[in-house]
Amino acid sequence: MYEGQLKYEGKAKRVYGTDTPGVVRIDFKDDATAFNAQKRGVIEGKGAINNAITAHLYPLLAEAGVPNHFLEQISATEQLVREVSIIPVEVIVRNTAAGSFAARLGLEEGLPLAAPVIEYCYKSDELGDPLVSDSTPIAMGWASARELAELNSLALAANSFLLGFFSARDLQLVDIKFEFGRLPDGTILLADEISPDTCRLWDADSGERLDKDRFRRDLGGVEDAYRTILKRVTS
Numbered sequence: 001m002y003e004g005q006l007k008y009e010g011k012a013k014r015v016y017g018t019d020t021p022g023v024v025r026i027d028f029k030d031d032a033t034a035f036n037a038q039k040r041g042v043i044e045g046k047g048a049i050n051n052a053i054t055a056h057l058y059p060l061l062a063e064a065g066v067p068n069h070f071l072e073q074i075s076a077t078e079q080l081v082r083e084v085s086i087i088p089v090e091v092i093v094r095n096t097a098a099g100s101f102a103a104r105l106g107l108e109e110g111l112p113l114a115a116p117v118i119e120y121c122y123k124s125d126e127l128g129d130p131l132v133s134d135s136t137p138i139a140m141g142w143a144s145a146r147e148l149a150e151l152n153s154l155a156l157a158a159n160s161f162l163l164g165f166f167s168a169r170d171l172q173l174v175d176i177k178f179e180f181g182r183l184p185d186g187t188i189l190l191a192d193e194i195s196p197d198t199c200r201l202w203d204a205d206s207g208e209r210l211d212k213d214r215f216r217r218d219l220g221g222v223e224d225a226y227r228t229i230l231k232r233v234t235s
């Protein structure tokens with residue numbers, strides 16, 4: 001019933017068609033990549049964990065006023081979602097300096113930011129998802145000015161909800177990457193996944209990193225960190 005043509009294979013997921021028009025099946029893989037896929041590996045159990053975390057968070061985000069593609073989890077590693085045409089702009093929201101932002105500005109990681117910072121990257125594997133200015137998506141026709149304003153407000157709303165959600169589970173949401181897409185009628189939905197692959201989560205007490213930085217930086221304990229996040233998210 002859920003067979004269907006492979007439509008796209010990415011670094012972390014496969015997207016398949018279904019019998020229902022407008023619905024696709026996403027299969028989450030254990031494969032992990034970093035630094036524009038120069039570093040590759042497998043995080044045992046990651047596919048199931050990221051599927052479960054995303055399936056838990058998206059209905060809550062919908063209730064919180066962030067419309068998204070999620071329909072239903074159908075197996076340990078699979079979910080059905082509404083098919084969208086992905087806007088090729090990653091919207092990054094940062095609450096605390098870390099990663100490339102901290103490096104670019106010469107900041108110590110962990111510095112709190114006075115307000116959330118929004119950054120945009122052009123979704124292009126060949127170019128390594130380069131940072132772009134906020135006028136570039138409009139100039140390039142990736143999104144209209146109105147759509148970009150909507151991406152901003154949806155990203156900030158999702159960030160604000162998730163900050164509180166994670167904080168109640170002793171997790172600091174340092175930063176997060178969102179992807180959005182359009183339905184055929186132009187409606188914008190939050191798409192893709194929310195997982196330790198796509199955000200930085202630090203233990204609120206110890207500051208311990210519980211996200212993909214453990215893989216990127218060879219810190220060890222990657223599987224345990226992902227399992228900890230799943231446990232806290234679903235607690």
Ligand code: ADP
Binds near residue numbers: 008
């Ligand atoms: P990537 O290697 O590009 O990060 P992933 O392994 O994360 O890819 O695979 C998921 C792909 O499917 C991404 O390109 C993502 O933009 C796309 N995608 C996510 N949600 C949807 C959706 N609802 N409809 C169509 N495509 C989607």
Ligand code: MG
Binds near residue numbers: 010011012
């Ligand atoms: Mg991806």
